[in-house]
Amino acid sequence: MTTQYNPVTAEVIAELEKVVPGRVVVGADVNPDYSRDEMPIYGTRMPDVSVDALTTEEVAGIVKVCYEHNIPVTTRGAGTGLVGGCTPICGGVVICTTKMNKILSYDLDNFAVTVQPGVLLQDLADDALAHGCMYPPDPGEKLATLGGNVATNASGMRGVKYGATRDYVKAMTVVLPTGEITRFGATVSKTSSGYSLLNLMIGSEGTLGIITELTLKLIPAPKATVSLIVPFEDLSACISTVPKFKMNHFNPQAIEFFEKEILITSEEYLGKQVFPRKVDGSEVGAYLLITFDGDSQDEMDAIVERAAEMLLEEGAMDVLVADTPPKLKDAWAARSSFLEGIEEQTKLLDECDVVVPVNKIPDYVIFADELAKNYDFRLQYFGHAGDGNLHIYTCSNDMEKEEFLRQVDDFMSKLYAKTMELGGQISGEHGIGMGKVKYLAQALGETNMELMRGIKKVFDPKLILNPGKVCYNV
Amino acid sequence: MNILVCVKQVPDTNEIKIDPETNTLVRDGVPSIVNTFDGYALEAAARIKDNAPDTKIVVLSMGPAQAEAALRECLAIAADKAYLLTDRAFGGSDTLATSYILSQAIRKVEDTEGKFDMIFCGKQAIDGDTAQVGPEIAEHLGYPQVTYALEVQEAAADQLKVLREAEDGKQVVGVGYPCLVTFTKPSFDPRFPTIKRKMAARKAVIEQITAADLADIDLGRAGLKGSPTKVKRTFVPPRKKSGMMITGETPEECAGKLYEALNGAHII
């Protein structure tokens, strides 16, 4: 799937100027951030033109000009993606939505909120809480835009209990690649009304249409929250405990696992030590970090007591309790800074975000560790244990970039093959972008990839929207 | 060693917001927490106990009945025994009256728990920010004090060696027993309670002390009327104006105007 695009001429710029007078940014004046996301290792490219859009109509107007002139358009939010999803690899026009950052209205009778796509996750989370509600999706990156979260079907820490972003999108306004404006979904609790165009859009990474308004589902905010820090002597004891939660009728909001090495990286980055590294003289090897939520402190106390009993029986070295706001903040601060900690200490970085059945995590981690011994980079990993979702980072400070890329590609191909063998998927929550198209094709096979390309062509016959992402390379 | 840690239950001032319409503090829904600096004091005591397991840690708080929750949290973290000092007669006390009442209560607690070798306090409470109650307790009791402590380096038989923050750098100070030490933020965070301590703390008995239990107290020195300082009024500081653009013919003129603005607001 390739296509010839036209250059952005003075005529095109003049037409764009008519849509958004005075706000068309050209050439060297374009913000260099717009050439990349958080993973420049997959490649970067400056767009020819950028516009910080403010309304649906503006977005439609810009897209229409581009459609007519056959110019690629790439949408971006805060640029916090990890797969090169918003990198404008064919140049053209970048539409940035971060200035469409208004929370438009709450429908508290139906537990719904309508927002512009540039609202930041953390701003909605705080604002919803002030309305007595919770927006459950909780990716580690709180400065991501909601538009980006929907485009990648992000999920994060609370996925165990509450699911992914997909489960919280009720409706959206979309600008199609032709410039037409349409609306998918409705503020209802269920639907059996034809193909779900809404669900096609979710996770489509800006390749099918541009989201310009979102109606999201909220839930009543839990009244009490408790986190447990659970040290184990080694990783396998730690991970094998994870499936026991559901088996014992626990319904935690989050179950995260990590080894001591990455914790130390993160705590050094934050400049403070929160987690115990020794318990009664024995070295800790790995940790679970678990959160429960519920309606009252008493209910929490009872659950925590029962869970602690189970954990100690399963070989936990101890169970530490965080049930006050400052302690909860401390407990999660280190977890939230894993990526920043790794980034700070690492020059060359690549990652994968596989998801496997929960009971396969121990096998998978052992496989990855063994496999990595054949290469010159180090592995750092952590994960949403309760979801079977792992973030595995290949890190090097002394390899040549070319050699690093070559070794990582070899490693990843084998890792993804193992993923499929265990019944998993290439990406749990980061998406495919341009970094993982090749691996997706290997995993899904030609039939499925062709179906995806077919869908792409129905939405975007001229292939102008975010070219070279998800289902084909350019 | 026998250690008393004084703690205060405070609203989490990080969560306090200003109602933009009435320009008043919004206190509803603001969680109550153990004063952060008192948590550091408790951690310092716990670290002494880590090295000398026969150490006893007693916590004392003055406040309303709800402050029991703060004491239970301290029990869950490291304390062995907790006392709540509560009486309407103590309400409205300023720092001088508060420290007087606390010093009386400390003498009373010592009847049961034995003489304390050390009294640990937070540097200041995050709601009042005065940093006065600790030194004033020391004065009432006639004890030496070390303020702005970061950590206890050694609790030797004859002296306590304390690392403290000084104006430029740090100092190690030695002080004999009994003494009072106030703690500021160290490089480490206080430990988390273990589930076992947590469960025990939930069931623990918290001793209450009221004015009637303090035989020698002069209530004329307690509460609002025993407080030399009076709050005349409170107000929410005017919010800073945002986004004043400074313009001028030359960079020098801009720089001059900026300097004036910053200097006028006492920023530089």
Next chain:
Amino acid sequence: MEAKTKDLWVFVETKEDGSAKNVGIELLSPGRTIADKQGGALVALVVGCGVDQAVEEAATHGADKVVVVDSEEFKEYSTDAYAAALTTLIEKYGPASVLIGATPNGRDLGPRVSCRLNTGLTADCTGLDVDDETGCVCWTRPAFGGNLMAVIMCPDHRPQMGTVRPGVFKKPAASGQKAEIVHEDFHFPAEDIRTKLLENIQEAADELVDLEGADIIVSGGRGVGGPEGFKVLQELCDALGATLGCSRAAVDAGWISHSHQVGQTGKTVGPKLYIACGISGAIQHLAGMSSSDYIVAINKDADAPIFGVADYGIVGNLFDVVPALTAEIKKRKA
């Protein structure tokens, strides 16, 4: 105690070299205003060892009288010796009000003295006035982490005491007049000082970049253009006593080390003053510095998001504006 006079005392803390700490001299400014309103004299109390210079400074900056305690046991600050000196002299002279700089030592000493005198002390004041009705000092101070200001009075106890935050008031201009100087022969037995300084640990000047603890940060971004550009910012830092920060863009470009980085992938800072030079203000950067008390933005792009959070903005080339600001500061300081 009873006030024997209407005088106002300012405690002038001294440095090791025998000069006065700034705040002691600063307090002579509001001290003068209050003393005049209350109809008393302005007295500076200088305590230390070999403190002629501090005495001279106080005597030429508006004090009517300087009371001096100059003795070996006051060479190093100790709570015991200093508290004894202050209480003894305050009892002897009976001032109506006492101001103490809210330095670490001042806040260690103040409560000890006020408690021994059984009077009120208002901590860490940022404003001083006199109540028209009662003639009492009105002490204004922040509480609740600065969210609330309280005005405090001490109506029935004397002296009225407060610690006052350094830097709030300006030093008064030096006057030709010279104050009366009274040397007090006060001593405190060294063996009665119950705390012993065992070790002084000076912070190494080139220690890790302490952005979190900085009062002022001058920060540069993509607009700085290269490593040489940061020299211009460093000069402003030197003039202001500020710490050098930067945005991620500058680190990614390799112009400056990551230890200077402010923002989501760097340090979160909350200085009194943050001067952002050539920083556009990406969300990730704002997340790390928006809680600064005051933000100044210097950027040539008038639409840069940084101006949205700035208290003061200058649209212009940082290589023109920053050196001009450095020069201005040096000029004013001189």
